[in-house]
Every structure is written in C-alpha cells, then in structure tokens.
Amino acid sequence: MIKKLFILLILIGSFNLSNAIDLEVLSDSAQVYYEQGEYQKALDKYNEIIEKGYESGRLYFNLGNAYYKLNKINDAILNYEKAKILLPNNKDIEYNLAMAKRNITDKIEKVPVFFVTAWYNSFVGIFSTDTWAIISMVTFAGMLSFIFVFFFTRSSFFKKFSFWLAIILFIITSSSFIFSSKEKDRIETRNYAIIFEPVVNIKASPNDIATDLFVLHEGTKVEIRQSSKDWVEIKIEDGSVGWIKRDLLVII
Amino acid sequence: MKKILAILLTIVIGSIFAQVSFSGVGPGAVATNQRFYLKYTANEKGSNLNMQPPSGFKILTGPNVSYNSSTTYINGKVTSNTTYTYTYIAIVTKEGKYTVPPASITIGGKVYKSNKIVIDVVKGNTNTNTKSNSQNTNQSSNISSGQNLYARIIVDKKSAYVGEQITATVKIYTKYDIRGFQDAEYPSWNGFYKQDIPMPDQISLNKENVNGQLYYTAVLQKVILQAQKSGELTITPAMFEVVALVKSNRRRGFFDSGYDQKIVRIKSNSVKISVKSLPPAPDGFKGAVGNFKLSSNIDKNKVSVNDAISLKINISGSGNLKLIDNPELNFPPDFELFDEAKINDKISNSSNGSSGYREFEYVFAPRHSGTYLIPSFDFVYFNPKLKKYKTLQSQKFTIEVGKGNGDTTEIQHVSAGMSKEDIKYLGKDIRHIKIGNLYLKKKGIYIFGSPLFIFVYLFLIIIFIIMFVIIRKRIKDNANIKLMRNKKASKMAKKHLKNANNSLKTNNKNQFYEDITKAIFGYIGDKLNIPTFDLSKENIRETLVSHSVENTLIDELISIIDTCEFERYAPSSKEGRLEEIYKSAETLINKLEKQIKKINV
Numbered sequence: 001m002i003k004k005l006f007i008l009l010i011l012i013g014s015f016n017l018s019n020a021i022d023l024e025v026l027s028d029s030a031q032v033y034y035e036q037g038e039y040q041k042a043l044d045k046y047n048e049i050i051e052k053g054y055e056s057g058r059l060y061f062n063l064g065n066a067y068y069k070l071n072k073i074n075d076a077i078l079n080y081e082k083a084k085i086l087l088p089n090n091k092d093i094e095y096n097l098a099m100a101k102r103n104i105t106d107k108i109e110k111v112p113v114f115f116v117t118a119w120y121n122s123f124v125g126i127f128s129t130d131t132w133a134i135i136s137m138v139t140f141a142g143m144l145s146f147i148f149v150f151f152f153t154r155s156s157f158f159k160k161f162s163f164w165l166a167i168i169l170f171i172i173t174s175s176s177f178i179f180s181s182k183e184k185d186r187i188e189t190r191n192y193a194i195i196f197e198p199v200v201n202i203k204a205s206p207n208d209i210a211t212d213l214f215v216l217h218e219g220t221k222v223e224i225r226q227s228s229k230d231w232v233e234i235k236i237e238d239g240s241v242g243w244i245k246r247d248l249l250v251i252i
Numbered sequence: 253m254k255k256i257l258a259i260l261l262t263i264v265i266g267s268i269f270a271q272v273s274f275s276g277v278g279p280g281a282v283a284t285n286q287r288f289y290l291k292y293t294a295n296e297k298g299s300n301l302n303m304q305p306p307s308g309f310k311i312l313t314g315p316n317v318s319y320n321s322s323t324t325y326i327n328g329k330v331t332s333n334t335t336y337t338y339t340y341i342a343i344v345t346k347e348g349k350y351t352v353p354p355a356s357i358t359i360g361g362k363v364y365k366s367n368k369i370v371i372d373v374v375k376g377n378t379n380t381n382t383k384s385n386s387q388n389t390n391q392s393s394n395i396s397s398g399q400n401l402y403a404r405i406i407v408d409k410k411s412a413y414v415g416e417q418i419t420a421t422v423k424i425y426t427k428y429d430i431r432g433f434q435d436a437e438y439p440s441w442n443g444f445y446k447q448d449i450p451m452p453d454q455i456s457l458n459k460e461n462v463n464g465q466l467y468y469t470a471v472l473q474k475v476i477l478q479a480q481k482s483g484e485l486t487i488t489p490a491m492f493e494v495v496a497l498v499k500s501n502r503r504r505g506f507f508d509s510g511y512d513q514k515i516v517r518i519k520s521n522s523v524k525i526s527v528k529s530l531p532p533a534p535d536g537f538k539g540a541v542g543n544f545k546l547s548s549n550i551d552k553n554k555v556s557v558n559d560a561i562s563l564k565i566n567i568s569g570s571g572n573l574k575l576i577d578n579p580e581l582n583f584p585p586d587f588e589l590f591d592e593a594k595i596n597d598k599i600s601n602s603s604n605g606s607s608g609y610r611e612f613e614y615v616f617a618p619r620h621s622g623t624y625l626i627p628s629f630d631f632v633y634f635n636p637k638l639k640k641y642k643t644l645q646s647q648k649f650t651i652e653v654g655k656g657n658g659d660t661t662e663i664q665h666v667s668a669g670m671s672k673e674d675i676k677y678l679g680k681d682i683r684h685i686k687i688g689n690l691y692l693k694k695k696g697i698y699i700f701g702s703p704l705f706i707f708v709y710l711f712l713i714i715i716f717i718i719m720f721v722i723i724r725k726r727i728k729d730n731a732n733i734k735l736m737r738n739k740k741a742s743k744m745a746k747k748h749l750k751n752a753n754n755s756l757k758t759n760n761k762n763q764f765y766e767d768i769t770k771a772i773f774g775y776i777g778d779k780l781n782i783p784t785f786d787l788s789k790e791n792i793r794e795t796l797v798s799h800s801v802e803n804t805l806i807d808e809l810i811s812i813i814d815t816c817e818f819e820r821y822a823p824s825s826k827e828g829r830l831e832e833i834y835k836s837a838e839t840l841i842n843k844l845e846k847q848i849k850k851i852n853v
Contacts, residue, residue, distance in 0.1 A: 027692070049692065054692040055695045056690050058690040058691060062685040062686055062690070066685075068682050092683045092686075129698050133705055134699065137708045141712050144712055144715075144716045148720070180699075183700075184698050187698075188696075
C-alpha cells in the first residue's frame with residue numbers, strides 16, 4: 001500500500017516537472033517566433049499555454065502583442081485588459097493598450113476616478129493576491145510571537161517594545177488579509193467585456209425591437225451590470241447604460 | 253479642294269533645344285495629278301538645299317523660302333523663335349508609294365539631313381472635280397455617317413498590362429469638304445489614367461489612303477492611356493457633329509457657290525481592350541510600368557557641418573513617369589532634410605507614349621561631423637515588353653563631414669551645453685513582449701482562502717495557544733515549588749537543629765557545626781528561594797538587606813556562620829561554646845522567621 005502511494009507520488013511529481021519543462025519550451029519558442037516576426041506561430045504557442053490552464057499577466061501581454069502585430073485589434077485589447085487585471089500597475093501594458101485603443105472608433109469620456117480611490121487601487125495593486133496572502137500569514141505569525149513576548153517577558157522595555165510591534169503587525173496582517181481578499185475578488189469577478197462586432201446598436205431593453213439608444217463599435221470596453229439569457233445590460237465609461245446581445249461581447 | 257490645302261499644317265517648332273533642327277513634311281497621301289506641297293523647315297538660315305525627288309515626281313516650283321520669327325517674353329524669360337520654310341510644289345502622275353529621300357542643307361558650315369517623306373499616291377482623275385461633284389449630287393439628299401464620312405478610335409494595342417501605355421487616337425475620315433466640328437463628345441476613358449497629347453490649335457486635314465480610296469483625315473484627339481485595373485475595359489464611342497459642304501441640288505443662282513452646308517452627326521466605333529494584371533509583384537514595386545533608367549548624383553561628398561548637399565535621383569525613360577513617387581531614401585538621422593524631395597519633370601506626351609524624365613532633388617545638411625553613408629534605394633518597375641520586373645539600384649554615397657570652419661564655435665557650444673538635442677522619435681510601435689520567465693500560474697488557484705491558507709492560520713493559532721498554556725503552567729509550577737520550599741524552611745531548619753543537638757550530646761563537634769551551617773543556609777535558601785549553589789555570605793547579606801531584615805540580626809547571622817566555618821576547619825577545644833552557639837542559632841532562625849514572614853505578609 002505504501003509502495004503504491006510512493007509510486008503515485010513520484011508519478012505526480014514527474015508529471016508536474018515535465019509540464020513545467022513543456023511550458024518553458026512553449027514560451028521560449030513563442031518568443032523566438034515573435035522576434036522573427038512570425039506572429040501567428042507565436043500566437044499559437046501562447047494559446048497552447050493557456051489551453052493547458054496556465055496564465056499570467058506577462059503571458060496575456062505577449063499574447064496581446066502578437067494579436068496587435070497581426071492587426072487583430074479587438075483580441076489585442078482583450079488580452080491587454082486581461083493582463084491589466086493581473087498586473088494592474090504595469091506601465092508597458094498601459095502603453096500598448098493605449099496604442100491599440102488608437103485604432104478603435106469609439107472615444108468615450110472617462111469619468112475621472114477620485115484620487116484617493118486611485119491611490120488605494122494602485123497601492124493594493126503593488127502586490128498580487130498571493131503575495132498579500134503570504135504577507136498576511138507571515139505578519140500574523142510575527143504578531144503572535146510578539147504577543148507571546150509581551151506576556152512572558154520580565155523586562156519592561158521588551159514588554160513595551162513587543163506591545164507596539166504586535167499592534168503594528170496586527171494592522172499589517174489585517175490589512176494585507178483584506179487586500180488579498182479584494183484582489184482575489186477583483187480577479188475573479190469578470191464583469192468587463194470587449195465588443196467584437198464592428199457596429200452595434202445598444203438597445204433600451206433586452207429586445208430586438210426596442211429603441212436604439214446609441215451605437216458602439218468594436219474594441220470598446222464595457223461593464224456588465226446584469227444579464228438575462230441572451231442579453232446583457234452594459235454600462236460604458238461615461239455612465240450610459242443599455243442592452244446588448246451576449247454573443248457580440250467577449251468577457252475579459 | 254484648294255481650301256482644304258489652305259488649312260494645311262501650322263507647324264510649331266519648339267525651340268526647347270537650342271540646336272539646329274531640320275525636318276520635312278509631306279501630305280501623306282495624294283491623288284494622281286494633284287498638286288501638293290513638300291515643306292522643309294529649319295530654325296536657322298541655311299544654304300545649298302538639296303532635295304532629290306524620286307522619279308515620277310514633277311517639281312512645279314520651289315524651293316520658295318519664307319521666314320518667320322517671333323520673340324516671346326514670359327516672366328522675364330526671352331524666347332526667340334525663327335523658322336525658315338522651304339516649300340516645293342509637286343505633282344505625281346502615276347499611283348504608288350513614293351519615298352522622298354532625306355534632303356540636305358548647310359547651316360553654319362555644317363550639313364544637316366532631314367527625315368524621309370513617304371507619300372502615298374492614289375489613283376485620281378484629271379477631272380476629279382466633276383466626278384466628285386456628281387457623286388455628291390447623288391448622295392446629297394441622304395448624307396449620313398456612312399462610307400464617305402465616319403470616325404474611328406484607333407488604339408496601338410488591344411491588350412496591355414495594367415499601367416502599360418496605350419496610345420489612342422480619335423480620327424475622322426471623310427470624302428466631303430468639311431467646315432468644322434461641333435458638339436464633340438469624346439470617349440469617357442473609364443478605367444484609364446489619361447494624358448492628352450498636345451494637338452495643334454487648328455485641326456488639320458491630311459490625305460490618307462484607305463483601301464485604295466483617298467480620304468481626308470483629321471485627328472481630333474490623341475491620348476495616352478494607362479489601364480488602372482485588369483479585365484476587359486471598353487472605350488465608349490466618340491460622337492460629334494460635322495459641318496460638311498455638300499453640292500446642292502438647287503438651281504444655281506449667280507452668287508450661289510453651289511454647295512449646301514449640312515450637319516451630320518457621326519459616332520465612332522467603341523474599342524475593347526483586354527487588360528492583363530501584372531504578375532505577382534516583388535517588394536518595392538509601386539506601380540511604375542514602362543522602360544526606365546536610373547541615375548543619381550550628388551553635388552559634393554566632402555562638406556563641413558551645416559553645409560547643404562543636394563542629391564538628385566533621375567528616372568528617365570518612357571512609361572508612367574508621372575505616377576512615380578518619391579523614392580524613400582534612408583538618410584542618417586543626424587541629417588536635416590530641408591524639404592520634401594523637389595520634383596523636376598520633363599515629360600512630353602507624344603504618339604510614342606509619354607517619355608522624358610522625372611528628377612527628385614533632396615537638399616539636406618549634416619548637423620554633426622563624421623562619415624555617413626547614404627544607402628542605395630531600389631527602384632522596381634515592370635517592363636511590359638519583356639513581361640518582367642526589373643530592379644534598378646541607385647548609387648550609394650559616402651559623405652565625409654568635417655568639423656567646419658566654425659570649429660571654435662562648436663566647441664563653445666559643447667561647453668555651453670548647447671549641442672544637446674531632444675531625442676528624435678522615428679516611429680511609434682507597441683513595446684516589446686516580456687522576455688524570459690512569464691511567471692505562469694495555474695488558472696483560478698489562489699493562496700487566499702485556500703486550504704493551505706486556512707491551515708497556516710489555524711496552525712499558528714493552535715501553536716500559540718499550546719505554547720501559552722504550557723508556559724503558563726510551568727510558571728505556575730515554579731511558583732508552587734517556591735511556596736513549598738518556603739513552607740518547609742523552618743521545618744527543615746528544625747530538623748537540622750535537632751541533628752545538631754544530637755551531635756552535641758554525642759560530642760561530635762564536627763558534625764555539630766556542619767548541622768548548624770546546614771540549618772542556617774538551608775533555611776535562608778528555602779525561605780528566600782536562592783539555589784544552594786548560589787549561597788554565599790555576600791549573597792545572603794544582600795538578599796536579606798533587600799528583604800529589609802535588621803542589620804544586627806544579619807551581623808549576628810554572619811558571625812554564627814563565621815564561627816561555624818572556623819570551628820569546622822580549625823577546631824578549638826572550648827566545649828561550653830557549643831551549647832551557646834546552638835541556642836543563638838535557634839533564636840536567630842526564630843527571629844528571621846518572624847521578620848521574613850512579616851515582610852511576606
């Protein structure tokens with residue numbers, strides 16, 4: 001029984017190892033293809049990585065670049081947005097996204113974000129959800145040990161020192177706990193989408209005969225508010241709201 | 253008929269080239285026994301005109317010399333034009349094709365030769381007039397665009413490549429005397445890029461032999477066409493109204509010339525041209541079709557900083573020169589290009605297509621010293637005759653840029669920090685992909701909320717609680733031990749004192765002192781919780797002082813310990829002292845017990 005378990009463990013281990021090597025080969029060859037200008041081949045390799053169930057901000061960024069070079073602007077924007085979700089403060093992604101957005105038709109006035117919110121977002125975005133989680137765990141352990149010291153030391157200096165340190169660590173651990181949870185939520189709730197239809201009429205209600213409210217063009221990013229079976233209610237960056245058929249969108 | 257001859261040929265000789273030109277013109281086709289002109293023109297006065305008429309030619313008069321000079325003054329440019337015309341009038345009696353060999357003339361001591369003149373002579377009649385008159389009488393009532401009056405669009409090729417030059421001519425053929433044209437509707441040339449070939453202001457009539465019949469012909473329009481797309485393109489017919497003079501049926505009055513003016517509407521044929529698309533184009537092909545030559549030159553290749561250099565690229569030949577774009581030359585970024593390329597055209601349209609040259613001139617100045625290379629550029633064109641793409645390459649130029657005479661100024665500039673430049677942005681593109689590790693991660697797996705995460709938190713909390721409980725218990729236990737020792741202290745002391753008493757009775761001095769010492773040390777050790785190995789006189793004194801025990805008591809205690817130690821290692825023989833010491837030790841412990849107890853409470 002133990003022997004079988006052991007073999008199983010080895011199998012799982014070797015499978016993971018070979019998988020990692022596979023991924024490395026894929027991403028290396030994709031990079032070479034990209035640099036040689038064979039964007040379609042690079043694209044296929046990157047997509048293969050995604051099919052294996054892996055992702056990263058850098059991967060989506062590279063994928064977006066390949067789509068951009070093939071002049072598939074919608075897909076490029078979609079992948080840059082995906083990359084931006086995973087790496088919110090990356091300047092390269094912002095730059096290339098802006099380059100890609102120059103090719104789309106719709107220019108929507110953005111409602112400016114309150115500066116404190118912007119600061120908060122960029123601060124939370126410094127680390128990924130996993131990093132925040134690890135910080136939270138480590139500082140929690142630190143806090144407990146200082147509480148320990150506080151209770152059992154005889155020196156009054158150490159008592160004071162550990163008391164304040166424990167309080168600071170408590171603040172850090174709880175806030176990074178919250179950040180980690182928020183980041184995870186942000187990544188998991190995919191409520192933005194890109195329009196993939198050249199020209200779309202946005203309707204007042206989820207119905208083909210409803211009034212046309214406004215027109216959007218491909219490549220535009222919209223927020224999804226709610227959805228019925230075939231229709232979704234969207235909101236664009238200037239705050240306008242309307243309904244669009246679900247299959248004209250691709251969720252980021 | 254003579255009137256037609258009178259409309260003959262107004263010849264314009266361009267004085268574009270300040271060279272001697274000498275050429276001859278004949279009527280093309282004539283009828284037998286009809287007088288015609290042979291004209292030779294030169295732009296300078298010559299002598300010794302020598303023309304050898306072929307046999308069968310009868311020169312009636314000639315050469316008659318006429319002189320014509322004009323001076324034009326346009327925008328400060330003076331152009332003078334001189335023409336000497338030598339005219340022969342000749343007649344031919346037998347039909348056939350005659351070639352007048354080149355005539356020669358001496359101008360300024362040099363002999364120039366003209367072109368050959370070919371004349372087609374058709375069978376005419378000595379009484380042409382009467383015959384044609386009767387013909388006209390027959391047809392005058394129903395004159396129409398039939399055999400005697402028609403128009404044609406003539407193209408030099410019926411199939412061509414896209415962009416290849418085609419010459420198209422709209423020509424009218426007539427046997428009547430023609431007064432003029434009106435309401436001309438020219439073909440629409442759909443699908444072609446059209447360039448007009450300049451025509452004389454006055455339409456001239458020529459004679460031409462068409463299948464043995466003599467027609468007067470007039471060219472109304474002549475164009476160079478270049479197809480813009482492949483497929484079968486149709487040139488729509490041209491339409492005009494012709495004012496013809498027709499012999500009238502009426503009885504002639506005295507002033508009546510005997511001719512009526514009739515307006516006839518005629519329509520030409522339409523022409524279909526099949527346009528072949530070009531074979532797959534190589535890189536750099538931008539639509540040039542024809543036969544070209546390329547030359548490039550630079551006015552200097554050793555300059556100093558900020559000197560202007562002019563680079564010329566000349567593309568000459570025949571073809572769609574006007575559609576040739578600026579060549580894309582890659583100048584070094586440190587060169588300042590003063591303007592877009594200046595285009596200098598000398599393109600003339602003629603029946604042979606448009607030809608000439610197009611010259612691109614770039615003027616630029618280097619801004620820094622050094623050696624620079626202006627790379628060559630490839631000019632790709634399609635040669636429809638060879639049915640192949642051809643590539644011409646311009647020359648590469650190396651330019652040496654010296655420091656310039658303003659050496660000192662440049663140095664000053666450097667020291668003043670003036671020669672700094674903004675970074676030049678040559679283009680815009682997305683940033684490159686992320687190289688190397690992509691930090692891939694399984695999708696949808698996060699540490700937060702994962703079993704590991706919860707486990708770590710729980711584990712830490714449990715460890716903390718366990719540790720806390722254990723340490724607390726140990727501290728408690730420690731405290732208990734102290735209490736026990738405290739409680740036991742006097743009991744133990746009493747036990748030791750009892751032993752001492754026994755030793756006293758057995759007169760075992762050594763044992764006695766040992767027991768007394770044990771009793772005192774043990775008591776203090778237990779009572780004040782001092783480990784046995786730490787017990788010393790100094791230590792005891794300190795601890796007792798800190799417990800604020802009276803000094804006299806401490807002194808007494810120390811003196812007893814001293815005595816005991818002294819007696820143990822250097823015994824004296826005094827016996828009575830033993831009891832005394834025992835008593836004082838007993839009272840001392842009792843006093844200590846009281847004092848320490850007080851403090852503890």
